[in-house]
Amino acid sequence: MTEIRKVGICGAGGTMGAGIAIVAARAGFEVVSYDQRGEALARAVKQTDGFFAKSVERGKMTDGNREAVLTRMSSTTDLEALADCDLVIEAIFENLEVKQELFGNLNNICPEHTIFASNTSTLSITQIASGCGREDKVVGMHFCLPAQLMKLIEMSPGLNTSEEVFNLAWNWTEATGQIPVKTQDKPGFILNALLVPFNNDVIRAVEAGVAEPADIDKAIKVGLGYKMGPLELIDLIGLDTQIRLCESFYPVTHDPRASAPPLLRRKVAAGHLGRKSGRGFFTYDGNTMFGA
Amino acid sequence: MHYTIDLSGESRSFPTGDPFLKSASSNADIAIYLGALFKPDDTKAAILIELGTECLGVHTGENAGEEGSNVLGFSRYRNGDDAPSSLIELVRQPATLASAIEAAQTMFESAGFEVALCSDQAGRIIDRLMRPKYNDALRFLDEGLATAKDMDLTCRMGLGYPDGPIERVERGGLGHHYDVTKSLFEIYGTSAYTPPRRAVVAKQRANLK
Numbered sequence: 001m002t003e004i005r006k007v008g009i010c011g012a013g014g015t016m017g018a019g020i021a022i023v024a025a026r027a028g029f030e031v032v033s034y035d036q037r038g039e040a041l042a043r044a045v046k047q048t049d050g051f052f053a054k055s056v057e058r059g060k061m062t063d064g065n066r067e068a069v070l071t072r073m074s075s076t077t078d079l080e081a082l083a084d085c086d087l088v089i090e091a092i093f094e095n096l097e098v099k100q101e102l103f104g105n106l107n108n109i110c111p112e113h114t115i116f117a118s119n120t121s122t123l124s125i126t127q128i129a130s131g132c133g134r135e136d137k138v139v140g141m142h143f144c145l146p147a148q149l150m151k152l153i154e155m156s157p158g159l160n161t162s163e164e165v166f167n168l169a170w171n172w173t174e175a176t177g178q179i180p181v182k183t184q185d186k187p188g189f190i191l192n193a194l195l196v197p198f199n200n201d202v203i204r205a206v207e208a209g210v211a212e213p214a215d216i217d218k219a220i221k222v223g224l225g226y227k228m229g230p231l232e233l234i235d236l237i238g239l240d241t242q243i244r245l246c247e248s249f250y251p252v253t254h255d256p257r258a259s260a261p262p263l264l265r266r267k268v269a270a271g272h273l274g275r276k277s278g279r280g281f282f283t284y285d286g287n288t289m290f291g292a
Numbered sequence: 293m294h295y296t297i298d299l300s301g302e303s304r305s306f307p308t309g310d311p312f313l314k315s316a317s318s319n320a321d322i323a324i325y326l327g328a329l330f331k332p333d334d335t336k337a338a339i340l341i342e343l344g345t346e347c348l349g350v351h352t353g354e355n356a357g358e359e360g361s362n363v364l365g366f367s368r369y370r371n372g373d374d375a376p377s378s379l380i381e382l383v384r385q386p387a388t389l390a391s392a393i394e395a396a397q398t399m400f401e402s403a404g405f406e407v408a409l410c411s412d413q414a415g416r417i418i419d420r421l422m423r424p425k426y427n428d429a430l431r432f433l434d435e436g437l438a439t440a441k442d443m444d445l446t447c448r449m450g451l452g453y454p455d456g457p458i459e460r461v462e463r464g465g466l467g468h469h470y471d472v473t474k475s476l477f478e479i480y481g482t483s484a485y486t487p488p489r490r491a492v493v494a495k496q497r498a499n500l501k
């Protein structure tokens with residue numbers, strides 16, 4: 001297997017893809033950003049320029065470095081442009097069939113040695129790899145939001161992933177300055193496996209009248225030293241996103257704690273989606289937060 | 293605000309030497325019971341009973357959802373034998389007097405604590421929410437999802453927590469975790485609260501000694 005020099009990012013017009021492209025380019029890799037939506041890609045390019053300009057402003061990189069990084073980055077809406085990548089990381093929609101189709105198509109385009117990595121939060125790496133034609137070269141590489149700032153990556157081998165490929169991908173994450181942790185290919189890996197049921201427990205506690213949202217958040221922040229209360233975090237994640245997470249988890253795990261609590265569904269039906277709609281468990285006016 | 297303390301044995305909330313104990317006065321408007329059997333007294337602004345894993349109703353009795361008086365429960369959150377935090381979980385019943393809640397809240401806040409008010413349910417806020425998460429992490433460890441170190445690192449780095457679930461529950465004591473989950477399981481009866489294998493092992497080992 002050859003060394004990783006060129007990296008393709010699929011879904012690079014999205015939140016995660018754009019951040020992952022920054023991580024790779026900043027570490028000296030040539031990056032091809034691909035998305036099916038040209039306008040999303042154009043927006044991501046603009047945001048990336050802004051990000052690096054700020055890095056220079058803050059003294060985190062020199063202007064020369066910024067220019068060098070930007071010349072290593074290109075963007076495209078043509079999947080064929082990933083033909084000479086050594087590693088392709090996908091961060092497209094969280095949908096098994098869509099991800100399987102992408103890897104199947106990439107398998108016909110990319111050379112034999114190319115490693116495919118998935119940034120999925122909830123899907124199985126083994127299932128995403130299944131039928132793509134190179135099941136031994138698919139790994140889970142779950143970045144945290146925002147990828148350009150968060151160092152942690154959950155790395156998971158699928159059942160058919162070769163050890164050599166896993167180690168190459170692992171070493172690549174370290175070469176980018178990230179911190180990988182190894183997890184089995186299980187729903188939600190570590191982070192979401194702990195967080196999704198916990199968040200639902202918190203919502204159920206509100207529904208059960210255990211305490212007001214502000215008291216729950218205060219207890220967790222003061223008692224455990226969390227920077228953000230769980231309900232504040234759910235408002236930030238989005239209540240609709242929390243339902244989507246439940247809908248990925250519950251059918252796979254059948255853990256009752258992973259099923260969407262009735263209060264969550266009522267709130268989403270009422271348009272209380274969290275921060276983005278101005279109201280979730282708390283009410284937001286601009287950047288100010290009020291109690292529920 | 294003045295308070296009287298009736299202490300029997302060692303309090304988990306205010307261990308020997310805690311400054312809160314020293315600032316107590318006699319015959320004050322607020323009576324705090326730490327381990328001692330409480331005596332009802334309608335003339336007090338508030339009566340506060342320190343709770344362990346039990347509900348406040350164990351001390352006051354209950355009345356078809358209409359229970360409540362000037363008596364409140366409380367617990368200063370503490371992870372096992374770690375030093376107590378500055379959080380007071382203040383437990384009310386459906387008909388607890390608003391004036392008693394306010395008096396208790398004001399007294400604790402003026403003593404430097406932060407107060408979270410909750411209803412009289414098993415585990416209050418923190419144990420109800422955190423114990424299932426520790427159980428998940430301990431089960432994941434047994435199942436080989438990841439190492440303890442990596443699970444803790446993931447929670448610290450990925451979620452910004454000051455510590456991870458395994459290091460936290462182990463620091464607090466797996467035997468203590470067993471006691472808390474067992475009492476929660478008795479009430480909730482769901483697998484989320486079943487004492488996990490590692491806590492059962494720790495408890496059984498402690499009993500061997």
Ligand SMILES: NC(=O)c1ccc[n+]([C@@H]2O[C@H](COP(=O)([O-])OP(=O)(O)OC[C@H]3O[C@@H](n4cnc5c(N)ncnc54)[C@H](O)[C@@H]3O)[C@@H](O)[C@H]2O)c1
Binds near residue numbers: 035036093
């Ligand atoms: N948002 C998070 O907090 C977070 C964190 C970690 C992992 N993830 C995972 O990352 C992935 C992306 O999430 P996101 O929040 O960035 O989504 P997003 O909706 O912001 O971005 C997805 C991007 O993928 C593009 N896309 C979709 N299907 C495509 C296809 N077939 N080919 C090419 N481009 C395609 C879309 O145009 C879009 O720009 C998901 O698997 C998600 O589970 C998300």
